[in-house]
Amino acid sequence: MKNLTKIIGIIAIIAIVGLTMAACGDDDGAEPPAHLGSTLNFNNEQTYTYNEETGKYDSFNSNVTISSLMGGTGNITGGKFTYNLATPTSLNDSEGFEEVFFLYDLFGEITVSDPDVGMFYIDYFSVSHTTYEYLSKETRSGKVNGNIVTGTIEDITYVYVDRDVTVTGTAFSDFFIICDMEGSAFSISLKEGWNTVCITSVSIMDISTGFSLENMVQHMSVDVKNPASARWTLDTWSSEPLGSISIAPALNILNSQRALKSARLAQ
Numbered sequence: 001m002k003n004l005t006k007i008i009g010i011i012a013i014i015a016i017v018g019l020t021m022a023a024c025g026d027d028d029g030a031e032p033p034a035h036l037g038s039t040l041n042f043n044n045e046q047t048y049t050y051n052e053e054t055g056k057y058d059s060f061n062s063n064v065t066i067s068s069l070m071g072g073t074g075n076i077t078g079g080k081f082t083y084n085l086a087t088p089t090s091l092n093d094s095e096g097f098e099e100v101f102f103l104y105d106l107f108g109e110i111t112v113s114d115p116d117v118g119m120f121y122i123d124y125f126s127v128s129h130t131t132y133e134y135l136s137k138e139t140r141s142g143k144v145n146g147n148i149v150t151g152t153i154e155d156i157t158y159v160y161v162d163r164d165v166t167v168t169g170t171a172f173s174d175f176f177i178i179c180d181m182e183g184s185a186f187s188i189s190l191k192e193g194w195n196t197v198c199i200t201s202v203s204i205m206d207i208s209t210g211f212s213l214e215n216m217v218q219h220m221s222v223d224v225k226n227p228a229s230a231r232w233t234l235d236t237w238s239s240e241p242l243g244s245i246s247i248a249p250a251l252n253i254l255n256s257q258r259a260l261k262s263a264r265l266a267q
Helices: 003-020 096-100 102-107 248-266
Strands: 035-037 040-051 056-060 073-077 080-085 110-112 119-122 125-128 134-145 148-161 165-169 172-176 179-183 186-190 193-206 216-224 231-235
Touching: 056 231, 096 102, 096 110, 096 119, 102 172, 102 179, 186 193, 186 216
Parallel strands: 040 231, 179 216
Antiparallel strands: 035 193, 040 056, 040 080, 073 080, 110 165, 119 148, 125 134, 134 148, 134 231, 148 193, 165 186, 172 179, 193 216
């Protein structure tokens, strides 16, 4: 769901790197385990905001109330995020994977090895703040090679399943909102308990004739991994137009997905 805002936000990375010809992003070493066991637990983890002018993450050091705890307990105190959730009290059926990978569901097909699996996912936490609206785990980076500029966003979703299961998605290629989009076929094995699913969006633009979305292709892939460079990032739902292109269609889809999620949580 929130990946729609990242699809649009990735253009800021392209702009930063393309206009300054400077790479952004950090490598933070060894990758933590992707299978988290029976409890989702984060203890005093630093939160950040993303500076679109510099392409860097800035540490956040204030208090923020998490307004949607998704059945767990937690908060942000002095910029440090603490959260705990064991077994979710209300599981979704296997159709919940269509929400997690909705672009694959829109343009391709999602298949689950055991349709009777119970699942639950957390892709962001809503927050109460004067500036920021949600907290999610992500990493953004960019690089330039001649006239080719690449922007990458790795977006984390935490997925709980009540048994081992394999989820597959077919490859797709279509135009979506702002540019051509391609998705690699995937097959991921989720273990009983909590899993870290990473949805990676890579945008490639040829700027030899200028900065134009007509020269951009976005590629999406799915893996079970836990990037060491991912950060808890406070952000806001964008409502600004992108040049002459309105992002209203994307926001309409996003709001529809958010409404479905709210209705599901209220059950």
